[in-house]
Amino acid sequence: MIPTPHIEAKNKGDFAKTVIMPGDPLRAKLIAETYLKDIKQVNSVRNMLGFTGTYKGKKLTIMAHGMGIPSAGIYTAELFNNYDVDQIIRIGSCGSYVPEIKVYDVLLVTESYCESDYIEIVTGEKTRVATPDANLTAHIAKTADSLSLPVTQAKVHCTDVFYRKNFDDYIKIHSEHGCKAVEMETVAIFANAKAYGKKAACLLTVSDSLVTKEVTSSQERQNSFTKMIEIALASA
Numbered sequence: 594m595i596p597t598p599h600i601e602a603k604n605k606g607d608f609a610k611t612v613i614m615p616g617d618p619l620r621a622k623l624i625a626e627t628y629l630k631d632i633k634q635v636n637s638v639r640n641m642l643g644f645t646g647t648y649k650g651k652k653l654t655i656m657a658h659g660m661g662i663p664s665a666g667i668y669t670a671e672l673f674n675n676y677d678v679d680q681i682i683r684i685g686s687c688g689s690y691v692p693e694i695k696v697y698d699v700l701l702v703t704e705s706y707c708e709s710d711y712i713e714i715v716t717g718e719k720t721r722v723a724t725p726d727a728n729l730t731a732h733i734a735k736t737a738d739s740l741s742l743p744v745t746q747a748k749v750h751c752t753d754v755f756y757r758k759n760f761d762d763y764i765k766i767h768s769e770h771g772c773k774a775v776e777m778e779t780v781a782i783f784a785n786a787k788a789y790g791k792k793a794a795c796l797l798t799v800s801d802s803l804v805t806k807e808v809t810s811s812q813e814r815q816n817s818f819t820k821m822i823e824i825a826l827a828s829a
């Protein structure tokens with residue numbers, strides 16, 4: 594049924610079959626205004642902004658999913674289930690858990706481990722590891738290669754908790770689960786894609802390092818975000 598409680602668009606056709614999703618609504622607006630032609634705003638409920646337009650002649654939607662598994666879970670479920678979206682590519686930021694992954698690197702997520710029961714609740718599978726669509730992920734890797742924009746494939750930790758009691762938990766999470774970076778939404782997006790028989794993948798830019806405590810400057814962050822956005826747009 595549309596509209597949904599969280600998306601006001603009245604027609605399924607207001608959305609493209611591929612939706613690129615940053616976390617931040619203002620980033621969604623900026624990306625749409627910078628890269629898409631003939632843009633139409635398709636959502637403003639709770640300011641979770643979404644825009645549909647064309648990129649190099651192809652219909653494409655850019656919409657934010659907010660922060661955390663519950664928020665991303667709501668928007669991606671409604672896009673897949675109510676608006677017949679076929680694939681979602683998340684473009685976000687992450688913190689590095691290992692010295693070899695440096696700030697400004699772009700990661701392509703291969704697996705996502707969480708401490709939450711979200712995957713079992715939506716798919717029935719008793720697991721804490723969600724995976725992106727293998728074909729879409731391989732296609733993004735190939736596209737990045739063709740653009741000469743390097744990406745590092747990595748398993749990530751999809752956490753519910755940004756501010757933990759023990760900051761150094763990341764060392765154990767890395768050694769026990771092989772996670773090389775942390776973010777907060779992939780599990781919801783990958784599990785929903787599985788639940789609704791759709792596709793999802795995720796590109797991340799490293800915004801900070803838990804190992805070296807480095808943080809990014811806004812200018813450099815913008816440059817590395819641009820690379821990730823261009824890979825996602827060219828893959829869509």
Ligand SMILES: O=P(O)(O)O[C@H]1O[C@H](CO)[C@@H](O)[C@H]1O
Pocket residue numbers: 615616617659660661684685686687755775776777778
């Ligand atoms: O850059 P975005 O997509 O917001 O992603 C990361 O940043 C937020 C935390 O600051 C979390 O949502 C995390 O996943």
Ligand SMILES: O=c1cc[nH]c(=O)[nH]1
Pocket residue numbers: 686687688689755775776777800801
């Ligand atoms: O979720 C996130 C995103 C960026 N950096 C972090 O430390 N955590």
